[in-house]
Amino acid sequence: MGALLPAHGVTRLVGIGPEISAEMSELKVKSEELKAGETAEEPTLLTFNSQLLTEFYPSTEAFLAQLNPADFAHETILVKGARRFGFERIVAALQAQQHGTVLEVNLDALGHNLQHFRQQLRPGTKLMVMVKAFAYGAGSYEVASLLEFQRADYLAVAYADEGIALREAGIGLPIMVMNPAPDAFELLRRHRLEPEIYSFEILEAYLATLPATDAPTPSFTNSPIHIKLDTGMRRLGFEEADVPALGALLRQHRARLPVAGIMTHLAAADDPAHDDFTRQQLAAFGRMARALEEALGRPVLKHALNSAGIRRFPEAHFDMVRLGIGLYGVDASGLDANALRPVSTLRTTISQIKTLPAGATVGYGRRGTATDAARRIATLAIGYADGYDRRFSSGAGVVLVHGQRAPVVGSVAMDMCMVDVTDIPAARAGDVAVVFGAELPLPLLAARIGTIAYELLTNVSERVKRVFVTE
């Protein structure tokens, strides 16, 4: 450990527990006893001594008793230990001191949800996971590396920049880019990113960036493409009438234009009221994909289903499915209420509590209207710039303080908002307020302001610190 930690850029080690304290301090003493010019029997000892700051505590309590969070700044802290040490108390203590807003992302829950959807697939069906929009707010790199470890087959992002960021962070899985701008084609190729091609214009633009001949060009590497078909979403994609011309083009250029997949997107996979329409979309997709495969003279990956579709249309999994919101713990199909675990918990802290007399108004525009009785109002360190929607103003939103609901009072401001804690006498400045999480589910909050869980998740701004936990 003494050699490995500095080699990996770790500069500080806090050891907790009687065994590590005894062993490590012994190592330290031994290395300190070595005189200049002497070589250690075990070379790790010197490295250990010179580059690594070390502290040891016999117990978690002993560490917590002396913990001054001001000792930690601009550091990445890995807290790791056996269950019995109760290290989650350390994480909680460090987080509580942050006096701000934290999005906690539970990687075990993410793994659990991934497994749940995997179990729905027939053997051999591939899994593409959507990590667009910062992995639905959860953190693209961390989610992508978990997915890589868990052997997902494909990732998908909306824009080239998102894919490039993943490559630069070392993600090696195939990545599809759904909305590639023609000026990014070279960049896409350089980063082995696979564009979705949805119109003749984009196809021509892509062809124009390829070498002129079909002969192999040694210095040129190409990325395969995905053909997007519009079967009823009316958003992006080739239509059924385009298929003959599209097939002819793909056939003509098949040597230098490898097609990895053919896909479509359903407009209402989650809604039984539209199941006839959905079945028409799936039937059209089957026809169009077959015609294109015939033109190409070989089969390619066909994929149509999002999270709700995976659960509701198991007969239409084709060769691959595209998992999104379900991975992040939101039940889009109505079939998974108990099967999925919530992944993200958004927490903030109470900055101040005021006791207001009857008749006092609260916040901008005095929109927190006067009441007949005195009340306690808590100011939270979260506002619309953090992604706490302004539509939560004036009682539409609630947060949990000490497990009890506190309604929003007045208008949500840019960096702060106020909640009524009159009925929560234990509430104190510095306490945590849960904005959403297992006890305050996203779909419930979304319904209160007429939106969907997707929007609340992806709105959590990048200035909110993400903390990744695993048990």
Ligand SMILES: *Cc1c(COP(=O)(O)O)cnc(C)c1O
């Ligand atoms: C976002 C997206 C998905 C995933 O949808 P969920 O409802 O989040 O599962 C699938 N396919 C396409 C084309 C998408 O844009």
